Amino acid sequence: MTSNVHILGGYQTDFGRNWTKEGKHIAAMIREATLAGLAAAQVDPKDVDSGHVGNFAAELYSMQGHLGAFLLEADPALSGLPTGRHEAACASGSIALLAASAEIEAGRYDCVLVVGVEQMKTVSPGVGGDYLGTAAWYELEAKGVEFPFPKLFGRLGDEYERRYGLKDEHLARISAVNYENAKRNPKAQTRTWYMSEDHACVASKYNAKIGGRIKVTDCSQVTDGAVALVLASDKFAAEHAKRLGVPSGSFPQIQGWGHHTAPLSFDDKVQESKDSKYVLPHTRQAILDAFKRAGIADCWKLDAIETHDCFTTSEYMAIDHFGLTKPGESFKAVEEGVIDFGGKLPINPSGGLIGAGHPVGATGVRQMLDLSLQVTGKAGGYQVEGAKRAAMLNIGGSGTTSVVFVVGV
Amino acid sequence: MSQAINKVVVLGANGAMGAGSGEVFAAAGIPTTFLARTIEKARQGEARAVGMAKAEALAKFIEVGSYSEHLEAEVAQADLIFEAVSEDLELKREYFERIDAVRKPDSIVATVSSGLSIAAMTKGLSESFAKHFLGIHFFNPPNVIVGCELIPHAGTDPAVTAFVDELLATRLGRVVVRTSDTPAFCGNRVGFKVLNEVAQLAEEHGVEFMDTLIGCHTGRAMPPLLTVDFVGWDVHKAIVDNLAEKTKDEAHAAFVLPAYMQKLITAGHLGRKTPDKGGFFRKDEETRLVLDPATGQYRPLAQLQPPEFALRMKALIRNGRYAAAMDVFAEAEGAEADLMRRVILGYIGYGLNRVGEVVKEARDVDRIMGFGFNWAPPSVLVDSIGAARTVKLLERAKIAVPPVVKQAADAKSRLFSERAVDSGRFFYA
Numbered sequence: 001m002t003s004n005v006h007i008l009g010g011y012q013t014d015f016g017r018n019w020t021k022e023g024k025h026i027a028a029m030i031r032e033a034t035l036a037g038l039a040a041a042q043v044d045p046k047d048v049d050s051g052h053v054g055n056f057a058a059e060l061y062s063m064q065g066h067l068g069a070f071l072l073e074a075d076p077a078l079s080g081l082p083t084g085r086h087e088a089a090c091a092s093g094s095i096a097l098l099a100a101s102a103e104i105e106a107g108r109y110d111c112v113l114v115v116g117v118e119q120m121k122t123v124s125p126g127v128g129g130d131y132l133g134t135a136a137w138y139e140l141e142a143k144g145v146e147f148p149f150p151k152l153f154g155r156l157g158d159e160y161e162r163r164y165g166l167k168d169e170h171l172a173r174i175s176a177v178n179y180e181n182a183k184r185n186p187k188a189q190t191r192t193w194y195m196s197e198d199h200a201c202v203a204s205k206y207n208a209k210i211g212g213r214i215k216v217t218d219c220s221q222v223t224d225g226a227v228a229l230v231l232a233s234d235k236f237a238a239e240h241a242k243r244l245g246v247p248s249g250s251f252p253q254i255q256g257w258g259h260h261t262a263p264l265s266f267d268d269k270v271q272e273s274k275d276s277k278y279v280l281p282h283t284r285q286a287i288l289d290a291f292k293r294a295g296i297a298d299c300w301k302l303d304a305i306e307t308h309d310c311f312t313t314s315e316y317m318a319i320d321h322f323g324l325t326k327p328g329e330s331f332k333a334v335e336e337g338v339i340d341f342g343g344k345l346p347i348n349p350s351g352g353l354i355g356a357g358h359p360v361g362a363t364g365v366r367q368m369l370d371l372s373l374q375v376t377g378k379a380g381g382y383q384v385e386g387a388k389r390a391a392m393l394n395i396g397g398s399g400t401t402s403v404v405f406v407v408g409v
Numbered sequence: 410m411s412q413a414i415n416k417v418v419v420l421g422a423n424g425a426m427g428a429g430s431g432e433v434f435a436a437a438g439i440p441t442t443f444l445a446r447t448i449e450k451a452r453q454g455e456a457r458a459v460g461m462a463k464a465e466a467l468a469k470f471i472e473v474g475s476y477s478e479h480l481e482a483e484v485a486q487a488d489l490i491f492e493a494v495s496e497d498l499e500l501k502r503e504y505f506e507r508i509d510a511v512r513k514p515d516s517i518v519a520t521v522s523s524g525l526s527i528a529a530m531t532k533g534l535s536e537s538f539a540k541h542f543l544g545i546h547f548f549n550p551p552n553v554i555v556g557c558e559l560i561p562h563a564g565t566d567p568a569v570t571a572f573v574d575e576l577l578a579t580r581l582g583r584v585v586v587r588t589s590d591t592p593a594f595c596g597n598r599v600g601f602k603v604l605n606e607v608a609q610l611a612e613e614h615g616v617e618f619m620d621t622l623i624g625c626h627t628g629r630a631m632p633p634l635l636t637v638d639f640v641g642w643d644v645h646k647a648i649v650d651n652l653a654e655k656t657k658d659e660a661h662a663a664f665v666l667p668a669y670m671q672k673l674i675t676a677g678h679l680g681r682k683t684p685d686k687g688g689f690f691r692k693d694e695e696t697r698l699v700l701d702p703a704t705g706q707y708r709p710l711a712q713l714q715p716p717e718f719a720l721r722m723k724a725l726i727r728n729g730r731y732a733a734a735m736d737v738f739a740e741a742e743g744a745e746a747d748l749m750r751r752v753i754l755g756y757i758g759y760g761l762n763r764v765g766e767v768v769k770e771a772r773d774v775d776r777i778m779g780f781g782f783n784w785a786p787p788s789v790l791v792d793s794i795g796a797a798r799t800v801k802l803l804e805r806a807k808i809a810v811p812p813v814v815k816q817a818a819d820a821k822s823r824l825f826s827e828r829a830v831d832s833g834r835f836f837y838a
Contacts, residue, residue: 014831023625023838028729032833073728183582186829192555192582194436194462198469206463380829 005101006237006251007372007407008111009041010229010365015189015357019224020121026062027070029117029226034074037113037228042244045075048230049109051083054096054116055361060131061122071115082109089135090310091396092116093227093364094259094403100231101254110236116365117226128222132360135397137265147210150219152266152398153311154212159270159279160316164328168213171312172200173334175217175354178309181341182351184382189221189357218312220352225359227366249409252372255389256294256406258286266398277327283395284321286402290391294406299323299345302406303387304374306367308395309352318393319347341384349374349382364394364403371407412515414576417441418487420476420494420504422454426521427493429551432458434491435470436552437580442472442483451475461552476504485511491545493521496647501530509538517569519545523597524651527590528562540566543573546594548781556780557583562590584780586773592655595767596777597648599760600784604640605649606663606752607633608670608689612702614748616689617713622749624715625837626722626734628785638680638688646674659809660759669702676705716745727838734836735793739802753790754806757799760787761811771813772826779827785835788824791817792832796824 013033019026030053038045051071058064068083086095093116100112120128132149133142142148160166179195182188199207200217207215232240232251241248260282262269269280278284291298299305299322307322309315319330324338324345333339339347350356350370353363373379374387384390389408395401417434421427422443434441435458443458445451451473459467474483484490490508494500501520508518514537520530523546531539544560551557557577561570570587577583588594593601603623611619611634620632629636637645646666653664673688680688691698691707698707715723718741725734738750760774768774775786791799796817803810817824825832 014834017831017834021630022834022836023723023727024729025727028727028833031729032831036831192553194432194464194467194552196438196464196466199464199466202466204465206459206465 002105003107003233003235005104005254006232006234007253007368008043008230008232008237008240008251009037010227010369010372011036011040012187012227012366012369013225014187015223015225015359016191017224018121019119026058026064026067026117026119027073029119029224030067030070030115031074033115033117033226033228034071034113037115037230038074041230043111043230043240045077047111048078048081048113049111050100050103051078051081051113051115052096052100053083053085054093054114054365055085056087056089056092056118057131057134057360058119060134061128062119067117071113087361088401089396090308090358090360091364091394091401091403092361093366094394094405095364095401097229097231097364097368097405098257098259098403101257104231104233107233110233112231113228114231114365115226115228116359116362118359118361119224120222120359121224125222140265149398150211150214150311153313154214155266156279156311156317156399157213157313160313160328163279166316167331169201170331170334171218171316172197174309174312174315174339175200177340178315178348178352178354180355181349181382182355184341184349185351185356186381188351188355189223190351190355214311214313220310220354220358223357223359225357225362225366227362227369229365229369229372252375252407252409254405255408256290256292256296258289258293258402258404260286260289260402262400262402264397264400269399278321279317280321280399280402283317283393283399283402286404287322287393290404290406294408296389296406299391302345302389302391304349304371304384304390305345305347306350306370306390306392307347307352308363308393309348309354310358310395312354314395314399315347315352317399322391322393341382346384349379349384351382364392367392367394368405368407371405375407375409412488412572414439414488416487417489417491418444418483419491420444420480421492423450424454424493425549426547426551428454428457429461429549430491430493430521430547431471432461432467432552433547433581435467436462438470440470440472442474442479442487444474444476444480444483446476448473448475448478461550480507481511484508485513487512488516490516490518491521492519496522496525498525498529501525502533505530505534505538509534512538516541517573518542519573521545521547524593524648526592527560528564531562531564539564541569543570544590544594545573545577546596548596554781554783555582555584556596556777556782557585558594558596558777558781559585559587560590560594561587584776586768586777588767588773591767593648593652595763595774596781598652598656598767599756599763599774599778600782601645601648601652602660602663602759603752603756604633604637604645605666606755608637609663609665609667610748610752611689612667612669616699616702617711621713621715622719622745623752624719626719626726627738627749627753628790628835628837630783630837634689638690640680641682642670642674642679642688646670659762660755663755667702669705673705718746719749723838726836729833731833731836732793735790739794739798750802751806754803754808757787757790757814758803758808758811761813762809764811764813771824775825775827779830779835786825788826789832789835792823792825796821
């Protein structure tokens with residue numbers, strides 16, 4: 001019999017930190033997150049059976065590979081721990097989560113540590129933009145292109161415009177909602193930044209266009225961050241609940257998952273989806289798979305969503321792909337306030353990648369930590385009232401790798 | 410109090426603190442009037458605020474005016490009047506009298522003063538003014554540094570203090586520390602004790618050496634003397650002179666401005682704001698120069714190799730081993746290590762001994778040093794060293810052991826209490 005996957009707890013570093021300015025190596029990020037994550041989950045390091053690190057490009061940003069081994073630096077009791085590192089661009093964190101949960105489902109291990117980490121402020125924005133280009137088909141889509149990703153996600157907006165029509169004011173509203181939400185999140189990178197819908201609406205000196213229709217306010221952030229999460233089997237979770245003196249079944253569980261890969265180049269994606277109602281049908285299918293595994297009919301069985309808003313266009317896409325509206329009608333959910341913090345189905349109460357920040361390899365793990373906080377009423381100032389079930393969508397590349405999880409209690 | 414803040418007026422809105430504070434109000438969506446001597450100067454302040462917000466849309470919340478033409482009319486409509494003119498009591502009083510004559514009876518008046526007595530400012534003004542008057546001490550630049558001090562004087566209506574505390578914390582996203590109306594309040598008193606002590610020690614040990622010894626590895630983003638250059642020597646002098654005159658505690662000697670600094674200030678050396686003359690450091694074309702306090706002359710900056718124990722601390726901090734770095738701090742041997750400990754333990758002791766006098770609890774000192782100065786809060790250092798070991802080190806250095814440290818040592822508990830804060834962020838390699 002396969003085990004359920006329980007989330008015992010975790011920790012997110014303050015995404016406003018600049019670890020390069022602090023003079024720190026990526027080892028410090030992994031160590032801080034691991035120690036604080038184990039402490040938050042109240043798990044003894046000696047009880048951890050296996051460890052996974054999600055990271056996109058430490059070889060480029062920090063000239064450092066083999067990140068799994070850095071988990072051992074947190075505590076001598078972790079010596080000998082089986083570890084590995086996972087990469088799928090901005091979905092790296094979710095791939096680490098999938099590997100960890102598969103180990104638990106298979107009965108291989110009972111207590112598994114997952115750390116997502118990215119240190120991005122080691123290089124200038126231009127160089128960082130080039131590194132991020134390796135998440136696309138570098139030679140075809142990114143080589144020699146300044147800031148390739150805003151351009152690719154600008155084209156996602158263009159594709160919506162071509163098929164269904166798209167107004168930039170709706171994208172501006174998505175940006176403003178994410179920034180507004182981030183102000184409630186004490187770990188959000190932009191929590192002290194100024195933002196308004198007026199500002200997001202207009203291209204200007206301080207809100208320049210950087211790739212097609214994408215302006216600065218449409219973009220997620222360059223972020224340093226690490227997030228640790230402890231996952232456990234039924235057996236370990238039951239024992240742990242006993243140790244802590246809490247009722248068994250107290251911990252949130254991964255109720256469903258979906259995982260699809262689309263062709264790497266954006267042209268091929270669009271070509272493949274030309275007859276589909278959905279611009280990114282593989283993303284849609286990952287969502288449907290997760291709903292099916294969680295035993296839920298549609299998005300209205302969710303209390304909140306953490307989605308991948310690397311750009312406002314990707315959140316715009318997520319709205320209809322999750323089924324909040326019919327395909328091509330995401331603007332309705334934006335206009336009606338459905339996605340607002342107090343709306344019918346809030347999206348990114350944390351502030352998302354735009355407001356909370358986007359340390360690439362950590363994002364998927366951060367999303368799952370936020371889901372687990374939301375469904376247990378522990379999200380503090382950004383708690384969605386009464387949330388019991390929530391979902392996340394984490395995307396790598398220009399809609400290439402899509403991972404969806406449903407988490408609930 | 411049930412009033413709302415729907416209009417703010419900032420006086421001195423062209424200066425760094427005025428424009429920055431105005432930005433904070435406007436960014437919260439509160440209509441804010443920037444006043445200065447001339448409308449052009451007020452416009453310059455507005456442009457500074459827009460630049461800080463990096464958003465032209467901020468201007469929607471800003472109006473501009475001059476003292477001569479607009480002060481009375483604007484103040485009469487304001488819910489909060491925020492004074493940020495020069496640190497000159499007579500000048501401030503001139504404006505307060507004009508404000509007192511026209512303000513709405515329930516409007517709040519605040520000063521951003523970083524050193525003057527809040528109570529003294531209300532002398533001769535109406536009772537209503539005094540009841541609604543307090544200090545809101547932002548740190549520069551206010552749009553980036555969220556730590557701030559809230560200073561009621563004895564006559565401030567407690568409901569006003571509570572209302573402003575809530576406004577700052579909730580609507581303006583500030584980390585608020587309430588302090589008593591004592592000289593330089595909490596942050597500057599504790600911070601400038603360290604800065605001036607290091608400046609004093611530089612006379613004997615040299616500028617580069619002191620900035621290397623009390624460098625980032627001791628829990629700060631910027632070394633102390635470089636910080637003084639950024640603050641400005643004139644501001645530094647005003648703060649420590651005020652403290653030397655008005656405080657009589659264990660740190661009194663540390664507030665005496667070194668004679669070499671006084672001499673150079675007279676000659677116009679004010680740090681970064683006088684780039685041609687410099688401060689502790691100066692840049693001539695491409696050469697970085699450093700001051701020799703003994704001669705008042707500048708010579709090329711030598712790349713100083715930090716002491717071996719400092720290098721070990723940096724290497725440990727770089728990889729996230731903060732407690733191990735503080736083991737080195739506690740156990741390193743020799744005169745240089747003793748000097749480093751004297752300054753840092755002096756900071757811990759002086760800071761936490763202000764509990765009860767300037768602030769209520771250790772957490773207040775920690776919050777203002779962490780979020781106002783961007784220095785490792787004393788409690789973070791105590792926790793990393795270990796409370797019991799800190800007590801021993803303090804005793805050995807003949808520094809009064811703060812009761813809160815003794816209590817933490819006895820209870821074997823941790824002192825730093827900010828759950829949502831990564832304490833690792835305060836360690837710099």
